[in-house]
Amino acid sequence: MIDATYKGAFHKITNRGIEGRNIFSGSSLKTFFLELLKKTSEKLNIRLLSYCITDNRYCLVLQNSSGRLPDFMRELDGQYAINYRKKEGKKGYIFPDRYKSTLIQEGLYLRKVIIHVLLSPVREGITNNPYNYRWSSIREYYSNSKETIVDKMFTEKIFKSKSIFNKLLEELRNENLRAKRTRFGAVIGGEKFGEEAIKKCYELGNEGGETKEMVLFQDQTAEINHILDTVDIVINLFDKKIKVKGDKIKEHAKPDKELKSEFLVALKDKASTRLIDTPLFHHLKDSSFGQLCKRAKDKFMDT
Numbered sequence: 001m002i003d004a005t006y007k008g009a010f011h012k013i014t015n016r017g018i019e020g021r022n023i024f025s026g027s028s029l030k031t032f033f034l035e036l037l038k039k040t041s042e043k044l045n046i047r048l049l050s051y052c053i054t055d056n057r058y059c060l061v062l063q064n065s066s067g068r069l070p071d072f073m074r075e076l077d078g079q080y081a082i083n084y085r086k087k088e089g090k091k092g093y094i095f096p097d098r099y100k101s102t103l104i105q106e107g108l109y110l111r112k113v114i115i116h117v118l119l120s121p122v123r124e125g126i127t128n129n130p131y132n133y134r135w136s137s138i139r140e141y142y143s144n145s146k147e148t149i150v151d152k153m154f155t156e157k158i159f160k161s162k163s164i165f166n167k168l169l170e171e172l173r174n175e176n177l178r179a180k181r182t183r184f185g186a187v188i189g190g191e192k193f194g195e196e197a198i199k200k201c202y203e204l205g206n207e208g209g210e211t212k213e214m215v216l217f218q219d220q221t222a223e224i225n226h227i228l229d230t231v232d233i234v235i236n237l238f239d240k241k242i243k244v245k246g247d248k249i250k251e252h253a254k255p256d257k258e259l260k261s262e263f264l265v266a267l268k269d270k271a272s273t274r275l276i277d278t279p280l281f282h283h284l285k286d287s288s289f290g291q292l293c294k295r296a297k298d299k300f301m302d303t
Contacts, residue, residue, distance in 0.1 A: 105189025
């Protein structure tokens, strides 16, 4: 999935320990992450608006103010992983494949997402008062402290006053924010916001016509749409052929190996060779076929 972004875009970014592991447990690991967050955001000119770290994940609200969000995330996650493995004597990946990014519309939506992040320890049952939680940016706003990680002046301007800030903390305590899923990633905003954001992605800050990056973005988008459509068709055809839904495959009388063979035949007959070569079907183990098909259906049928 391609995540839409452009210079000046606001994002909610989350990442967690692989398999839900507590990769931020203890004050020393959290402190190192915050130091790295500050250093990396200043180096790559990424504006931070809010953050919260719990034992197994982090959540940020930021602005892609320099247009270098991918570089920022690569360095942040990469450097933290190196430190974690060295400190804990671990090997292998500590994060899943990649971080999750949600594009945010300015105004009320942005204010709500900032507050939603700060309320993370309340939702997770860590504390009932978000001001008591040490590992978020909540105490950096409306304070005299000069040692801040977020751009407090910029964020305070978004809320206009401390009273509005605290009022939203109470109003949103039990409210869930739902992102809209698009083929370009998740977005939080009004009906037209997603379309407007995609146009900005295409423009890429250049007025001299299409750039190489823009052409590549469009080509990748077309390929993704083709793959999504083809997977949708093939899985439906396979369901009809064996007369059993994908999430019931493991209960089917045929062994996984036999079902795998039939499914791959269906792919060969109905899908392009490019689809067969995609990572979705690489290194497919017989024992995991049923679960893979269920995940594929859940992911693509809901898109």
